[in-house]
Amino acid sequence: MAETASSSERPLALVTGASSGIGEAFARALAARGHDLALVARRADRLEALAAELSSRHGVTAFALPADLSVLGANQTVLDAVAARGRRVDVLVNNAGFSIAQSFDDVPWSRQQDFLMTLVVTACGLAHGVIPDMVARGGGRIINVASLAGFAPGVAGHTLYPGAKSLMIKLTQALDAEYRAAGLKITAVCPGFTQTEFASANGTDAVMAEAPRRLFQTPDQVVAAALKANDHGKVVVVPGWHNAVAATLLHYLPQGLVRWGLMKGSAKYHLAAD
Template structure:
């Protein structure tokens, strides 16, 4: 893998879970960081720990990507501070339990902003400098849900993750001539606390423990994948098997399996 030291990675949703794991994995490679999330205290604690352990530069930027203006504000900060982003990790995301019409619209709007609009906007703002430099890495954190038929209660989450995976494939094709790599990482069930925060799901209760992934394993696998410019990265044999299974069976059968 190409040496990563002296580069800078911007990671959204970095205060916990897979985002935090990306920060840890890149820090261990000597990559400087700009970590972004809504909560200042966890970011500051993580920044302090990574500076002390790896001797890298870690900057903190607090912002809510559910606010449409936030990606532009973040980009303006990069310009003001003369920060060149070599690696962009669009990780921020969350799930909303409940059926579409049972949840207030503003929560759905936030979901669309964080997992749909914000990643695309950040790519739009940051990728041109990577193209000009003819070097860069973009990782968009999608989900195994991108390959599984959506079910009741997953009205937005499943389609948005599928959208992000497809967007990444198209962006990769656009970026390839300039040497910029783009990968969508699609983890399955990962020990991040995400399911509990989202209200839990039937799947998270019934999936055996051995089928769950660790956040750092997901991040490390994605980093290797983007260095190889793989369009889609599905960490774990079980998750690969699930994606393949739903790809080859008839759609009607897949919908029955997930409880249409």
């Protein structure tokens, strides 16, 4: 029987939003590749159960780091917890996120701030925290989960979402330009409709259920595309041919026409205030 590598020899992947959906799929795929795992999300019970399952199934070390990533300084708290275990991050997956389906002023600013902290500030902070050690070691990987919405203009509802996801795409491109020569592989994955709890969390699940199933991908499909792209040093990947076509149209069609079409098509995803 082949010996299992010790935890000090195995690469460590830090996955945010790991308690469900795309984050959980990343954790499962990376464990199957022989990575140890630092699993980050708010739901400690789910993280603990997933960590125990993956440790048992794949012979890796997986541990839960429950954290609220909307809190200022959460990125450093998470990285300090990893360092306290004597570990360093070899793979960072910035996946944690949510959306707010109402109009901008229909929810408290504190909620909008939580959105920005989780999707932008903490994600950027985690990347900023792991890159120096990756550069010193001559290698490392970062995967930022962006969205097809990152190529789209803003419309009513989900006010900050396209901008936040666009920032993650641009950040990924900039980091690749800065650190590719140092051996880092940095990729933004831009999924479209995906079968997760995302819509249930923002209250649009009933509307999303009406969308054609052929437009949806599974989290496993998104993750497989992201990991393959990252393996090959691809900077931006749009999983699914139909999403790739949509991204191309968003880029090349006149923006006025794109915005008009999106305004009409997205109106049903814009929820009234509670």
